[in-house]
Amino acid sequence: xxRLLVLxxxxxxxxAYEMPMKKDYADDVSVQPKARTSQRDRILITPIGDxxxxxxxxxKNIAVSAGGEAIAVIFxxxxxxxxxxxEVKIAYSTDDGETWTIYGPFxxxxxxxxxxxxxxxxxxxxxxxxxxxxxxxxYGYAAGNLKTMIEEGTPAASSPSTPLALxxxxxxxxxxxxxxxxxxxxxxxxxxxxxxxxxxxxxxHLYAWVSxxxxxxxxxxxxVAQGIDPVEGSxxxxxxxxxxGDYAMIAFHDTVTVGGTAVTAPHxxxxxxxxxxxxxxxxxxxxxxxxxxxxxxxxxxCEVINGEPWAVHTDITTxxxxxxxxxxGSPGSWTWEVWDVRELGAVSTWIADTLFSAAPxxxxxxxxxxxxxxxxxxxxxxxYKGDNATWATYNGAHIGGVYTYDxxxxxxxxxxxxxxxxxxxxxxxxxxxxxxxxxxxxxxxxYAYATWGHEAELxxxxxxxxxxxxxxIAETDEHNVRTELVLTPTICADHCYATFSxxxxxxxxxxxxxxxxxxxxxxxxxxxxxxxxxDIPTSRLTNGAYFLILKTGNSxxxxxxxxx
Numbered sequence: 214x215x216r217l218l219v220l221x222x223x224x225x226x227x228x229a230y231e232m233p234m235k236k237d238y239a240d241d242v243s244v245q246p247k248a249r250t251s252q253r254d255r256i257l258i259t260p261i262g263d264x265x266x267x268x269x270x271x272x273k274n275i276a277v278s279a280g281g282e283a284i285a286v287i288f289x290x291x292x293x294x295x296x297x298x299x300e301v302k303i304a305y306s307t308d309d310g311e312t313w314t315i316y317g318p319f320x321x322x323x324x325x326x327x328x329x330x331x332x333x334x335x336x337x338x339x340x341x342x343x344x345x346x347x348x349x350x351x352y353g354y355a356a357g358n359l360k361t362m363i364e365e366g367t368p369a370a371s372s373p374s375t376p377l378a379l380x381x382x383x384x385x386x387x388x389x390x391x392x393x394x395x396x397x398x399x400x401x402x403x404x405x406x407x408x409x410x411x412x413x414x415x416x417x418h419l420y421a422w423v424s425x426x427x428x429x430x431x432x433x434x435x436x437v438a439q440g441i442d443p444v445e446g447s448x449x450x451x452x453x454x455x456x457x458g459d460y461a462m463i464a465f466h467d468t469v470t471v472g473g474t475a476v477t478a479p480h481x482x483x484x485x486x487x488x489x490x491x492x493x494x495x496x497x498x499x500x501x502x503x504x505x506x507x508x509x510x511x512x513x514x515c516e517v518i519n520g521e522p523w524a525v526h527t528d529i530t531t532x533x534x535x536x537x538x539x540x541x542g543s544p545g546s547w548t549w550e551v552w553d554v555r556e557l558g559a560v561s562t563w564i565a566d567t568l569f570s571a572a573p574x575x576x577x578x579x580x581x582x583x584x585x586x587x588x589x590x591x592x593x594x595x596x597y598k599g600d601n602a603t604w605a606t607y608n609g610a611h612i613g614g615v616y617t618y619d620x621x622x623x624x625x626x627x628x629x630x631x632x633x634x635x636x637x638x639x640x641x642x643x644x645x646x647x648x649x650x651x652x653x654x655x656x657x658x659x660y661a662y663a664t665w666g667h668e669a670e671l672x673x674x675x676x677x678x679x680x681x682x683x684x685x686i687a688e689t690d691e692h693n694v695r696t697e698l699v700l701t702p703t704i705c706a707d708h709c710y711a712t713f714s715x716x717x718x719x720x721x722x723x724x725x726x727x728x729x730x731x732x733x734x735x736x737x738x739x740x741x742x743x744x745x746x747x748d749i750p751t752s753r754l755t756n757g758a759y760f761l762i763l764k765t766g767n768s769x770x771x772x773x774x775x776x777x
Contacts, residue, residue: 255632255665256675258313262291262299265325267666267673268511268645271407271452272329272346272393273578276336277662281653282309283337283368286664287328287345288673290318296352297322301376303330303345305368307337310662310675319362319376325350329393332364333401334651340366342401344428346394347376354412358382359389361406363428379406379422381434388415391450391510397487399457402427405488407437407453407463417442419451419465423488437491438482441468447477450510454650456517459487460544464515464524466508469496474504479513479526479536485544493545497524497538500551506533516579516650518588519620522547525554525577525590531640535573537590539621550621554590557615557624562685569686571596573613576645582652582659589616589661589680591630591648595638596686607638609686612646612663616680629686630661630678643668652680698763700772707752709774711736711745713763718742722764725749725774728757736761751776 261267266289267274276285284306289299302317320326325348332343343364349357359382366372382389389408397403404424410416417440423432440449443466451465461484469478479497484490499506512527522540527533535554540547558573573592580589591614595607612631615624634644648663663676698713711723721741725734733754737747749761751774759774 256310258286258304258664258673258675259288259302259315260291261666261671261673262289263324263671264643264645264666264668265289265327266299267647267664268327268643271391271450272327273650274328274330274647275649275662275664276330276332276343277649277651277653278332278337279334279651279653280337281655281660281662283307284310284662284675285330285332285336285343285364285368286313286673286675287330287347289323289326289328290315291671292322294322297324299323299326301326301328301347303373305371306675307369310677313675314371316371316373319373320347320349320360323349323357324352325390327391331394331396331650333396336364337367337369339401340364340372341427342396343368344394344396344404346392346406348389348392348408350390356388356413356415359392359406359408361394361428361431374428377428377431379431379434382408382422386410386416387418387420387434388413389420390415391448393451393453395453395455395461397455403455403487404428405453405455405461406431407451409440409449409451409465411443411448417449419449419463419482421453421463421488421491432489435489435491437463438465438467438480438494443468444475444477444507447508448510449477450513452513452515453488454515454517455488456520458520459485460517460520461488462515462517462522463491464513464526466510466513466526467496471502471506472504476502476504476506477508478502478506479508479524479538481522481524481538481540483522483544495547497526497536498549498551499526499528499534499536500553501534502528505530511576511645514578516581518581523579523588525579527575527577527592529575529641535577535592552621552624554592554615558592558594558613558626560626560683562683564685567598569596569598571611571613571686574610574640575642576647578646578648578650580648580650580652580661582654584654585659586618586620587616587652587659587680588621589614589627589648589652591627591661591663593642593644593646595640596633605640609633609635610638610642610644611686612648612661612665612676612678614648614661614680626683628678628681628683630680631663631665631676633686634665634667698761698770698772700761700774703773704775704777705751706777707750709749709751711747711749711761711763711772713745713770719765722762723747724762724764726760726762728759733759
């Protein structure tokens with residue numbers, strides 16, 4: 214009976230393997246929902262020159278089309294200069310993140326870029342609806358230009374414009390840092406770029422520029438807010454987003470006094486004329502702010518959803534909150550709802566005999582799906598394994614999130630949105646994550662698209678995760694390990710080869726079964742990593758059908774072999 218059961222399972226797997234598979238094609242310009250192919254684990258996009266090649270949520274470094282097939286990423290590519298160690302490049306994927314094509318460089322060599330990208334939902338089909346911004350700051354905190362660039366083609370047929378320096382963006386008093394670009398959802402030709410005048414005698418003011426012709430010409434410099442000298446290390450960075458009509462908002466940091474101590478705190482300012490004038494400068498109501506609070510430049514994001522402002526800011530101290538704000542009312546008279554995402558997203562769950570305790574830590578993002586109305590607040594979360602968590606160091610990190618379908622009345626903890634990064638993680642880790650503002654709705658699922666800049670490796674990875682209820686941190690789950698088993702030839706006499714590639718070290722077993730489910734050959738058992746090629750002797754086998762099984766943990770991959 215046991216052999217019959219094994220045979221039934223093998224035949225079922227074989228039949229399933231032979232069935233035709235649905236495939237998405239990148240040259241389909243439709244944005245109608247499509248079924249997603251299974252996502253591999255973390256996908257390497259490119260090496261980066263420094264974590265500041267992406268870091269700075271003022272400009273998201275990732276944008277995705279409404280259909281999800283086209284993805285644009287801007288980053289700093291490594292250079293050999295030990296001081297000015299990166300240059301601007303862009304990476305495109307037209308197959309949902311599986312493969313990437315890199316273009317550039319579009320700048321000289323610099324120490325800080327803090328780039329941004331934004332586009333219309335249809336930038337994959339409509340040329341000239343994808344835009345980039347970046348700063349050119351050489352080593353030593355020196356001032357540089359703020360530049361923008363237009364993708365005059367599409368990711369499938371790229372034709373980037375020559376980068377354009379914005380008016381008065383190079384000084385003498387305006388030293389632009391932490392740039393961002395925002396596209397109007399009603400009109401992809403209406404753009405706002407913002408930057409903070411920082412260091413090198415910068416005047417600490419927040420500035421903006423407006424374009425009405427898709428980035429070819431720009432307004433003169435517009436002063437948004439007159440800032441106060443920031444607390445060292447935090448800066449007064451700001452993030453701009455546009456809503457429908459002429460509404461726009463900027464979430465930014467400015468200095469306040471708490472108990473006689475200067476502290477950087479979150480603020481909000483808005484425009485009702487498309488970015489030309491800015492009013493209603495408001496300090497957001499932080500429920501708990503101390504003289505030790507630290508709202509750093511990489512710890513903010515915002516979005517305009519259904520005409521209402523949303524913002525999230527993190528106090529990166531271990532006792533601080535990740536504060537989420539939602540304004541209800543109208544411009545100039547918002548009533549703010551406030552939540553602590555660190556409380557909303559804290560979970561504990563048992564997997565096998567291990568307790569995983571997870572909590573939001575850094576790099577918050579706000580994303581939206583207009584089809585379902587889902588709002589996702591995502592972040593890099595840290596997790597701890599064991600019963601006695603100290604929360605001083607952690608066993609790993611992941612992209613997590615909380616989401617709502619009812620405009621914040623109910624919050625649900627999302628399942629893990631990335632492959633976990635394992636190993637000792639300290640609080641305040643610089644491995645930054647950024648999640649695209651646009652969520653992708655396929656009809657049966659909603660997906661978040663993200664990048665992860667790994668500080669130690671200096672690699673930039675792509676992550677995609679389906680947003681669903683939390684089931685656990687599958688650190689030891691093998692279903693995401695790429696095996697890519699190939700059998701050559703599949704019809705043989707004396708021997709054949711099994712070739713497979715593992716994306717990370719794993720214990721594997723390679724075994725041959727006959728058609729009755731009987732094990733006939735133990736080929737290999739041990740630990741493997743990377744590309745493997747193993748000879749399989751078949752000369753002593755009787756003629757017939759066999760099944761080669763590659764087992765990695767709890768998953769298995771099968772290929773059919775015919776001995777003649």
